[in-house]
Amino acid sequence: MPAALPSQLLFICSQNRWRSLTAERLFDGHPEVQARSAGTEPGARVRVAAGHLGWADVIFVMEKKHADRLRAKFRDELRGKALVNLRIPDDYQFQDAALVALLRERLHTYFGTDILHAP
Numbered sequence: 001m002p003a004a005l006p007s008q009l010l011f012i013c014s015q016n017r018w019r020s021l022t023a024e025r026l027f028d029g030h031p032e033v034q035a036r037s038a039g040t041e042p043g044a045r046v047r048v049a050a051g052h053l054g055w056a057d058v059i060f061v062m063e064k065k066h067a068d069r070l071r072a073k074f075r076d077e078l079r080g081k082a083l084v085n086l087r088i089p090d091d092y093q094f095q096d097a098a099l100v101a102l103l104r105e106r107l108h109t110y111f112g113t114d115i116l117h118a119p
Contacts (some may be wrong), residue, residue, distance in 0.1 A: 006057030011037040013062040016045040018094045023103050026116055040069045053077040054108045
């Protein structure tokens with residue numbers, strides 16, 4: 001894997017139960033990339049905090065509303081951070097095969113390589 005690829009990825013959705021958690025799990029056991037996930041809503045499994053944003057090299061949101069919420073609450077913490085909207089609607093369950101395929105496709109498009117493939 002080229003050194004230019006980020007090594008700490010944060011995935012954000014609303015509840016951190018299906019989309020962002022599925023994305024995080026895609027990187028389980030990856031030798032060079034760490035992934036975490038969180039949600040924007042009060043009832044989220046893990047609610048996003050400033051520390052998550054500070055840790056991340058790249059922040060991926062599932063929908064525009066997630067980016068808007070992050071910008072409203074964490075404007076300073078987002079300075080200089082890549083914030084990427086994957087445009088994945090809340091139509092999938094945890095580990096849904098179609099969700100996994102869509103995440104892989106969108107990440108490949110963003111990175112220009114299959115970041116999920118361990119070297």
